[in-house]
Amino acid sequence: MRTFLVIWIGQVISIIGSGLTSFALGVWIFQQTGQATPFAITVLFGTLPRILLTPLAGSLADRWNRRWLMILADSGNALVTLVVVFLVMTDSLQVWNIYLVALAGALFAAFQEPAYTASITMLVPKKDLARASGLMQVAQSMEMLVAPLLAGILFGVIGLRGIVLIDFLTYFFAVGALLIVRIPQPPLTTQAEQDGRGRIWRDALFGWQYLRQRRGLFNLLLYFALVNFLLNLASVLTGPLVLSFSTPAVLGAVQTATGFGMLIGSLVLGVWGGPKRRIYGVMGFIGLGSLAVLVIGLRANPFWIAGGFFVFLFSIPIASGLSQAIFQTKVAPDVQGRVFAIRSLISRSIMPLAFLMAGPLADQVFEPLMQAGGLLAESLPGTLIGVGAGRGIGLMFVISGILLMVATGFAFLNPSIRNLEIELPDALPEETLTKPMPEQVPPVTALAED
Template sequence: MDSKIFINRNFLSLWLGKVISQLGDKFYAIALAWWILQKTNSPKVMGLFLLISVLPGLIFGFFAGALVDRWNRKYVIIITDIIRGLLVILIVCLSIFKLLQVWHVFVIGASISFITSFFDPAIQSIVPQIVDKERLNEANSMSQMVNGICTVLGPMFGAVAISWFGLTYVFLLNGISYFISAILENMIILKSNYRISDETNNIWIDMKEGILFLKNKQQILRVIIIIAIAHFFLGSLMVLLPFLAKNLNGNGVQNLGYMQAILGLGLLLGSIYIRGKKNDTISEYYLINLIMFVGICFLGIGIEQFIMIKTIIPYMIALILIGGSVACAVVFWQLLIQLNTPDNMTGRVFSVSTLVGNVSLPIAYGTFGVLLNYSSIMKLMLFSGCCLIVLCCVLIFRLRLNKIKESILK
């Protein structure tokens, strides 16, 4: 495999490890959901497990980001992958000996969430340490491409693997994927000119410095606000999608599979498209316009519902456009943070951006899950689309106002 296509050999190792571990994660998610369904047949237990699985990351995320800024990020991603692999292997052992209980799954899920709160900011922060500044956009787009590939292929191969090999062996595949990822990450060589935070400082001082940095760096703060808005309304789409699929012609489950796959394909195509963009084309305006376009697609789905279109193709067109726009937006916000954040602060900044996204998604799930009991898919999609467009217009207006103020001060 040509390392030039994949930026350099260091990034190639990181990228391959990410593909393998994320595919394993997709297998694990499907297998675990199916196991909980078989064991309890309770939506409440499933919902509680999802909450428990994200709660430690929400509580410890910023603290973990501060520690990531102190430590060697290569070792952080290797050690966290090994620990996550061991935790999944523990599920395998309990399953083999017929000892696996719901509370085991809850404890292990919470533990994986805690460990992942270190892994996520570390793997985002490590990219500038192995890639030249001029090629950061390519690196981010390649990383985002992994999400598209795994979203398209993961559920399909995961379901096949469960039917062929059974749940226990699918868990085993996920555990092994973490170990393979760790081996590949061990091949990475970091640049020597990157600084990390001073470990002699109190950790609380580091966290305070991170908050002050964000407070004073308005551009990054705006980007994080955009992330929160986008995640919230994308959460609404995830809630409404199964009900939308059920209402269309054909088999509801198959419709949902097609819709999720086409959304993943959009992520993949968007990542391929954005790879050709240069760093100097990246701006907040571009990011906001992408989110606004997602709002327009939401309006399109609402209008399709209004005129009672029952065939799946028009909805799939909207979804592939949403996926492509989201992929481009993710690459842009990652690059904006990387280019405007000091080396020894990226762990804290990325942990905040991840935290914001992880908080806004469950809020969206709860909010729109309740609203759907009192409203319709059409109204909620039109509402979401209008909100995104209006909020993006407000952000653009404020950006232009700030530009005018800066020019007057000069």
């Protein structure tokens, strides 16, 4: 676990730095536009590369040295942040600049993620995979817990310029941690040599066929795709929801409560490790999270919203970490880069649609319907959650939560999902492999191949 923890600490510091900039730029966008759509567009640009490039990224994670792939990706993200530093310091920052920055940052993150995830299997014993996944969720929760508080304090002291400069400096911790460790490469199986070392399109096809041949995993991914769509249709509008009736400081407090919930959930998973039947934990905690999403939309009250987000983000890292452990156990280590790439592609496939729909639905449909005198103001929704600014977004949260609960119920009734841990044999031995391939450093020019 020591090598994993060194990498993890470097990533935590870098993630917190990114969170500082993300929070500050999000407030700046709403102050400039006053609309929900720019929020959704920013998230869309920050997600598309992760979806479109996953087959290529997964193939590279299996072809090349994973440590160096992560180093190159983190270095690229550092350069993107440096561009933001320049734009802010020259007072040249525009909303459309942020779209491009989000796009470029997500491009590098698309290559970092499968390499990071696949590396964990080579570093952590099988029995500790769920705990390692919990620690990865802790890293994300630290961004939401620490970054808003720090950003609120630093914004008044050093301003936006100082914040983005700190973000740039934190990347040296992530890259430095990777430079001082060694990540074993998995030995190749005959099947991997024949099916997985061809051209990029063949690697993508291999990952697709691998999952299609394992019905339970494939159906679980289809369920995750629907979950991601419904969650993001609402959660991408968190900033506009809170800022519609309150201040950036309150938004920071809500995000801190959100991060605290994610931290507690991640720590619970890291200590507990999850139930013996992990799929029950996945379904149960997604169900709890969907109820919290519904609650968030019921009141235009920061304490109510913060409480809902606490429960929501307490549940999601546990469900996500347990799901991650299931896939790490059922997928052979030497093909996890390609398979996990297709896994991400499927589970995130309709998220862009949620981002495209969320802003216009909020600004053009639900917000007008829930204003005083709107078509729904005097009906059950208006009576239940109130009318006025932000109540249309609140109704979107309520609808998303209800649909999530229904989808989770149907998924649990599907025997191929419910019984996949029993019906599908493990592909991972009890301990991590002890005779990995020697580490190979790929040439930088290989990035242009295929």
